Amino acid sequence: xxxxxxxxxxxxxxxxxxxxxxxxxxxxxxxxxxxxxxxxxxxxxxxxxxxxxxxxxxxxxxxxxxxxxxxxxxxxxxxxxxxxxxxxxxxxxxxxxxxxxxxxxxxxxxxxxxxxxxxxxxxxxxxxxxxxxxxxxxxxxxxxxxxxxxxxxxxxxxxxxxxxxxxxxxxxx
Numbered sequence: 168x169x170x171x172x173x174x175x176x177x178x179x180x181x182x183x184x185x186x187x188x189x190x191x192x193x194x195x196x197x198x199x200x201x202x203x204x205x206x207x208x209x210x211x212x213x214x215x216x217x218x219x220x221x222x223x224x225x226x227x228x229x230x231x232x233x234x235x236x237x238x239x240x241x242x243x244x245x246x247x248x249x250x251x252x253x254x255x256x257x258x259x260x261x262x263x264x265x266x267x268x269x270x271x272x273x274x275x276x277x278x279x280x281x282x283x284x285x286x287x288x289x290x291x292x293x294x295x296x297x298x299x300x301x302x303x304x305x306x307x308x309x310x311x312x313x314x315x316x317x318x319x320x321x322x323x324x325x326x327x328x329x330x331x332x333x334x335x336x337x338x339x340x
Contacts, residue, residue: 217246234292250301279333
């Protein structure tokens with residue numbers, strides 16, 4: 168009778184969730200501008216949703232009132248950078264290869280650099296919470312392209328969308 172090799176026991180769900188949440192938290196909390204704008208990121212499995220909670224400081228035109236275009240651009244670019252970095256961290260994170268003590272520094276080391284970022288302002292951002300999801304269109308060793316969509320009350324009624332191109336960090340250094 169041949170014996171079958173024993174498979175390693177899977178990690179408990181709590182350990183996996185904690186590792187994912189810690190990695191995301193280190194990534195988001197490591198950038199002061201994200202904290203200044205109040206951007207939060209929710210994770211459901213491997214899918215991220217950026218949230219821009221409404222605050223009076225975000226209003227650009229008090230006559231409308233509307234969210235400032237620069238805030239909208241920063242929100243979309245942040246969602247793109249976080250998604251792109253998250254995708255790059257995923258395999259190392261799942262393998263447990265990221266050192267939890269140096270997680271913040273490691274996550275920040277992997278942030279891509281913006282080459283260009285093109286935004287389509289489709290309608291005014293109203294004085295309420297905004298949401299964004301980014302999708303990596305192409306990602307290679309040196310270059311990546313990301314598409315981002317932002318909405319407020321209805322996911323099918325975008326108020327802005329963007330496409331960005333990024334220089335990927337050289338992790339060999």
